[in-house]
Amino acid sequence: MSTNHDLVITGARVVTPDGVHDGGVAVSGERIATIFAAGSAPTGERTIDAGGRYLLPGLIDSHVHFRTPGLTHKEDWAHGSRAAAAGGVTTVIDMPNTEPPLVEPEAAADKAALVAGHSLVDYRFHMGVTVDSVENLRRLEPRQATTVKVFMTGHHTAPNIIRDPVVLDRIFAIAAEHGIRLVLHAEDDGVFSLIDESQEPPAGYDAYESAHPRSGGIVASSRVIDLVRKYGTAAHILHVSSSEESDMLKAANRIGLPITYEVTPHHLSFSAPDTQRLGARIRLRPAIRCLKDQGRLWEAVMDGGVATIGSDHAPHTKEEKVLAVADAPPGLPGTQEMLLALHTGMRRRYPEMPQDEVMVRIARVAAERPAELFGLTARKGRIAVGLDADFSVFDPDTTWIMSAEHAQAKVGWSAYEGWTFTGRPELTVRRGEIVYDGREETPRFGTPTGIWLDAERPVLPDPVPSEHATAVPPPPPAQPRAAESAADTDRVRL
Numbered sequence: 001m002s003t004n005h006d007l008v009i010t011g012a013r014v015v016t017p018d019g020v021h022d023g024g025v026a027v028s029g030e031r032i033a034t035i036f037a038a039g040s041a042p043t044g045e046r047t048i049d050a051g052g053r054y055l056l057p058g059l060i061d062s063h064v065h066f067r068t069p070g071l072t073h074k075e076d077w078a079h080g081s082r083a084a085a086a087g088g089v090t091t092v093i094d095m096p097n098t099e100p101p102l103v104e105p106e107a108a109a110d111k112a113a114l115v116a117g118h119s120l121v122d123y124r125f126h127m128g129v130t131v132d133s134v135e136n137l138r139r140l141e142p143r144q145a146t147t148v149k150v151f152m153t154g155h156h157t158a159p160n161i162i163r164d165p166v167v168l169d170r171i172f173a174i175a176a177e178h179g180i181r182l183v184l185h186a187e188d189d190g191v192f193s194l195i196d197e198s199q200e201p202p203a204g205y206d207a208y209e210s211a212h213p214r215s216g217g218i219v220a221s222s223r224v225i226d227l228v229r230k231y232g233t234a235a236h237i238l239h240v241s242s243s244e245e246s247d248m249l250k251a252a253n254r255i256g257l258p259i260t261y262e263v264t265p266h267h268l269s270f271s272a273p274d275t276q277r278l279g280a281r282i283r284l285r286p287a288i289r290c291l292k293d294q295g296r297l298w299e300a301v302m303d304g305g306v307a308t309i310g311s312d313h314a315p316h317t318k319e320e321k322v323l324a325v326a327d328a329p330p331g332l333p334g335t336q337e338m339l340l341a342l343h344t345g346m347r348r349r350y351p352e353m354p355q356d357e358v359m360v361r362i363a364r365v366a367a368e369r370p371a372e373l374f375g376l377t378a379r380k381g382r383i384a385v386g387l388d389a390d391f392s393v394f395d396p397d398t399t400w401i402m403s404a405e406h407a408q409a410k411v412g413w414s415a416y417e418g419w420t421f422t423g424r425p426e427l428t429v430r431r432g433e434i435v436y437d438g439r440e441e442t443p444r445f446g447t448p449t450g451i452w453l454d455a456e457r458p459v460l461p462d463p464v465p466s467e468h469a470t471a472v473p474p475p476p477p478a479q480p481r482a483a484e485s486a487a488d489t490d491r492v493r494l
């Protein structure tokens, strides 16, 4: 091979969808130019010997709250993207519940302009929807977003909660017509309101779970399944927390409904007894549940029921997190810890599993499947020739104790302080540039040249033509869209 590449990684265990191979990759510009076998490395401007460590595809964290605009006292893109890069993440998809929330399709470009020059990692946005902005979904272009986040519960004063079943119906109908995937916080607000009206707010964190019980998630997930049956809408349910929801959604997926679901590292890592010690740090929505649920969620990760792992990186300041139980806001930083928690958990729970298989499974749920669901397969999600050179060099055997000084999130704390992690990303490369180098005592970060990615419109099942179709407002006169025919030939597996 005569070409001189920009960056060559040698001595690696390269993690690809069809297994792990000894060798390395050569990067030209922003893309992977070659994957080579051990002993046949091409020359490069810069060569890094991975020393037998894994080359893991750059993770896609499809669930982050980087809090821009309006809430930047909690997090911003400089810190959030450093946390991501330090955790082997090279692409994030940011949530719309900012101030103001992202609900106008045209505002996606304005948000991208705010982020430009601040992010180490590449990014996309989930669009938001409020009761008053439902019609906006009809003009949403794939460039702006291919996904819409629906909050079925949330803070009582939040304007973006969809409580009215008629409105929810309309959102599902329009999403099906326009090829939009819904991503949902599926807990039933009615269930929680009923409990709130009937009892005093919980005095301690140990009572928090029973005030935000699994029944909220079960009721809402069941409604989502009904709506998907009715309209054929593609729905991805976020942060599933209970065994009942996981089992039900897995069954819905396996009978062919276009339903998938996400599990977070914190629901895989913490269970109810931890609330005694960690208090508000793990006051979350959905709540942390019991050990049985945690075990069942792990099973669903391992049997392919869970489609994606997303961090739900949603930081709040220490000052906010020491408020009284009823006032401390739910959420924690997590994008940096996602790979660490997933790898450590898998190693401990499945000690007999070959290390190569652990890595392939992590790549599947945290890179490959998110790329498929969110229209990014043309450039992200796998280590493959022609795709973006996004990867981390991962040491699977180092054990170390996480402390606050490791935390890159702006709020400077982690729910995992004191945890012994197994494994550590040493180097993260995004489109050929080193964005994180943790090989020395003090980590170094690259330049914030992350870009707003384009995405293919995920091709979704045909909307269900049924007697129900008359139950929703008729769509406006059909406007042919250029993107549609291209999308038809570019089917994304659900």
Ligand SMILES: [Zn+2]
Pocket: 063, 065, 095, 312, 313, 314
């Ligand atoms: Zn979230």
